Amino acid sequence: MAGNSFGNVFRIITWGESHGRGMGVVVDGCPAGLALSEKDVQVELDRRRPGQSSVSTSRAEEDRVEILSGIFEGATTGTPISMLVWNRDAKSSAYDALRDRPRPGHADLGYVARYGVRDHRGGGRSSGRETVGRVAGGAVAKRLLAESGILVVGYVRELGGVRAGIPDDADISRLRDEAEKNPVRCPDQKAAEEMVRAIDQARWDGDSLGGVAEVVARGVPAGLGEPVFDKLDADLARSLMGIGAVKAVEIGAGVEAARMRGSEMNDPILPEPEGPIFETNNAGGILGGISTGAPIICRIYVKPTPSISRPQRTVDLSTGDSAEIEIKGRHDPAIPPRIVPVAEAMVALVLADHLLRLRMARI
């Protein structure tokens, strides 16, 4: 109800503030018997970690996960999996000047309106650092999906106006490998270089950039998704729009679908020995809220980082007067590269939840 948990059957709750003692997550509802180790989680946290390259924040956090419960002799027991990461490199003093000056593009005023109080240090709970818990929980979901042959891969398609060239029929394992080779997580190496240059320029300008990321899930069986409100695409949209800085979500042909005719948009159904398949995938693997067996394709549109060092106009809450603000913290000048593992985690959490719910659809 207070919005810090996610999922129905496979469920996580995250806790922790940017400059508090640590970040954590409890995974509840993971079935017993799943092989799981701290290493499975650490590899995903390492992808999310700050300070990985010149294009991300210089906050240095080791982000070493400790699993405190729910595992016995290398496998899950069906009880809650509590995971913890300590905060080490919080520099709260950088935020003292911001105490009374809400940052444009941030949730600061909303928190005050809602709660009356606000932990202003590093954005508190609204910080991107909150996603540590999501990524750790998502790593468990990915392990569960892997047991069913489901693979979730994300990458950057566009950044600062630079678009990657990605063939429609590209193998997603390959895309993942290519994307992980560069700091912007773009599978097109040439575009990636341009993106890095664009980021360098934006940082020089005291400004920031937006972009587009895509997440694909392969191996999802037909039948996932509840048909009315808990449609698979509805739950994906919620999970992705719930990541800070995401302003639009699309599935399959998405925005372009609005400009097609039915005869173009509808994916023809073809006979195959193992059952019907689809000739094209404008649907993005989901029809009527239920997976079709084709790959699930989601795209998110990410706004530029709101924290910029250029002067911006705001208000001093202590006086009510106009004021100027220059944000000095350590920030990523473009969020898309680091949003990729978070978006993968959210997609994995939604799929894991619906995969379990599928077990209850028939007598």
Add this chain to the structure above:
Amino acid sequence: MAGNSFGNVFRIITWGESHGRGMGVVVDGCPAGLALSEKDVQVELDRRRPGQSSVSTSRAEEDRVEILSGIFEGATTGTPISMLVWNRDAKSSAYDALRDRPRPGHADLGYVARYGVRDHRGGGRSSGRETVGRVAGGAVAKRLLAESGILVVGYVRELGGVRAGIPDDADISRLRDEAEKNPVRCPDQKAAEEMVRAIDQARWDGDSLGGVAEVVARGVPAGLGEPVFDKLDADLARSLMGIGAVKAVEIGAGVEAARMRGSEMNDPILPEPEGPIFETNNAGGILGGISTGAPIICRIYVKPTPSISRPQRTVDLSTGDSAEIEIKGRHDPAIPPRIVPVAEAMVALVLADHLLRLRMARI
């Protein structure tokens, strides 16, 4: 859990199939003391009703709502409000030919994969007719919002490639009045005429069109939305992506945000006697998942109606062979005009839920 209910505190559950005995909704969690009559609900159902004009299906349903519980002496009592609409004009025989032939662009194969069985008559539960319950529930939510001075308005921005001209600073009461004057619900009368022509052409071609609708909520106070997973925009995205045929959802600048710089995207904060306001509204009224007090702006991208009379390729499930399908039912050649009241209902339901949840944010 089975996906037929929506909302947390203000909650609805819908039931009914297109060709079953009727459609209904139960509203649970509406506070006591809200003035409510069948007329409040009927006016919204009339906007959703089929057969309103030449551009929609000719299925003739009176859709007269009966409130069966939860009202005493003209006001809500805090107990569940059960509402019922009987189905009158279902013509199931038109669907007999489709029993073994899944329709492209529909959920037919997914239902079979999920449940093993499927009520094939008129799409069963996946029919657009299911939205009767949503609109009835949304009408109650709108009444609740009205008590707090919140108005929710929707209209069509684009259809079949025709874009409406809508000034950024247009008054939304005015937009609503203009939109309700024409059968495509577009506030730009000239564009509306072109849209009607485009629809006529598409029907002639045995084809269908997509489009874009916008929903705006005015008067929403700052502070609505839970900060992590139940963000206001996340819940709006889910509610809107959960409407059949929607393939993308955006908030505020949406897709365009991905191509902006931070200095353009961030809405400057200005002092006003009643508290800080925003100079622009690229955020669409939501920052960090919490309402800012500015108007909430959502946009949905709607695919063309999947039911078209042109021949399409599918599979005969009884033989496994390739087959052709021509869909003869009565269908809207473009969904956006009739999706508007549904999208308004979903937005109203999300806002009503979060408005009540706001009461619990502080001691």
Add this chain to the structure above:
Amino acid sequence: MAGNSFGNVFRIITWGESHGRGMGVVVDGCPAGLALSEKDVQVELDRRRPGQSSVSTSRAEEDRVEILSGIFEGATTGTPISMLVWNRDAKSSAYDALRDRPRPGHADLGYVARYGVRDHRGGGRSSGRETVGRVAGGAVAKRLLAESGILVVGYVRELGGVRAGIPDDADISRLRDEAEKNPVRCPDQKAAEEMVRAIDQARWDGDSLGGVAEVVARGVPAGLGEPVFDKLDADLARSLMGIGAVKAVEIGAGVEAARMRGSEMNDPILPEPEGPIFETNNAGGILGGISTGAPIICRIYVKPTPSISRPQRTVDLSTGDSAEIEIKGRHDPAIPPRIVPVAEAMVALVLADHLLRLRMARI
């Protein structure tokens, strides 16, 4: 959240007031493929129906159920099952005198404190008539349980101080058959006769009686129940204490367990070819919140009907003065016989829910 729904996976929501237009229930989460007809539901409603005998209220309701959705060709489709019973014999005028006089032993004052308003006609939503929806929903749960070989049986153990003699090893099908032979639903025919006499006396005195009912479930496999808060016994306790007039719930040895030593209470574990079994069943079929495979045994203690025709002291809310009240409606002088089908329904709903949840416990 507003408390009108019950269950997690297998879930019902009930609606309707005693003197409103009708009573209903929506069952959400019933798996597809379960054979179900109106007759399956009607048989249970007939057991709950008023006016069955001299020991119950004379309100004459046919209580004929109509299934409005969720069934296709004789079986469930996985979509919501909406069921409706019209109210026919409400006599609201009998309640006009009670409008300002809260009835002792009833929720009247609580409703006013909570909602500010109250539908005073026949108790409104707090009426025993609300259980129509529970019993209809429970009938579906019973069908689901029957597919797994689970049988739920209830009967009266004690009424107005008269205790039935029931052998510990009695077969529960037999107990059911015996209990259904008399109007007090007691499997001991001789005790039943005494109970009827006690009821007649109480009615003559303008008074009412309490009693004890027992519900047993046979065939429940080991492993049902979530180990911490959603323990099987915890959920049973909630489901049974949530029936009006129930003041205590016990499982297995129950109250007596508090006076035993560990060496008496612990049920010894014995080897059997099909796996370990228990020599005794003090646990009532549940240990640590998880079913053991032995019969589940619940007992409820029911207070005497609060509506009595003898004068009682209350307050006139319009004046604030002391007042007298004589309740003239048509009431059962003892609730236990008619609570039996309701208690069975609640136990069936809990078991159906946990039976489905068991599917998610392991990978």
Add this chain to the structure above:
Amino acid sequence: MAGNSFGNVFRIITWGESHGRGMGVVVDGCPAGLALSEKDVQVELDRRRPGQSSVSTSRAEEDRVEILSGIFEGATTGTPISMLVWNRDAKSSAYDALRDRPRPGHADLGYVARYGVRDHRGGGRSSGRETVGRVAGGAVAKRLLAESGILVVGYVRELGGVRAGIPDDADISRLRDEAEKNPVRCPDQKAAEEMVRAIDQARWDGDSLGGVAEVVARGVPAGLGEPVFDKLDADLARSLMGIGAVKAVEIGAGVEAARMRGSEMNDPILPEPEGPIFETNNAGGILGGISTGAPIICRIYVKPTPSISRPQRTVDLSTGDSAEIEIKGRHDPAIPPRIVPVAEAMVALVLADHLLRLRMARI
């Protein structure tokens, strides 16, 4: 869904196994602005802590709580409150002999049936140690209740057959002070001495004792509780039956109500300047599931500790043969004294949840 969380609006999730790294709880939904310190929680954990006296287990755990999130400048911020207690004195080797021998009276067989695996060390998640999280969460709930003038007090009424003499009109602050003076938490000092002797005898015999505890809440306003399934008494019953070893729960007159007549049971309503009150409190402060304003009175019947050192019959799961078991761990010979703070915590959690939900009952 997996049963490790409790509450709707004010919600906790607990994690941790008896012999794992630690125990914890996350409180989600606590309103912002509540003054809270580690000391508020520690005082309750100290009451629950093992090794407090000769009548409890000798396991020595400091149980020092660390609050990791959700507090800023001494008050809650509306974000999740994560609390952690490390396990220090787990002696797992004592349990090696039990790996294949399910303990009578414990959940061991159920865990295996449910999950296929089981963390056998100290009972794993089914250990009484899991209640650390409940008590910590309950301490936050108590702080919230205290702000509204609500006090929750528990004590032992009966143990090993020894009954305390407690006047009906005793002040509960006084009862609490008296109860905390002796190791069995009984407000009648003379009875307390007898109880201690009974425990000593049982331990000497290698056996254990059961008992009865009572929890009273004073200052609860009228109007708490949802009227149908989430009745206040139903939720209390679930919360209390969900504590390990509890086999029966009663409210107010409880079991005795079944033997009363309506004219005895109904509490007469009397006029008072501040509004109607009740002459007696057989209802235990709840009518129709809604609080009446009178004190809430709950009673739990606790079975004797199942872990006893006397030989018991069980089965060796590795061979399937009959076997004997003698349980050598460190156990409380009677649970009631240490169940008191846990039961108080559960009652406080239920009341805090319903207190917040009351805010949504009216427009």
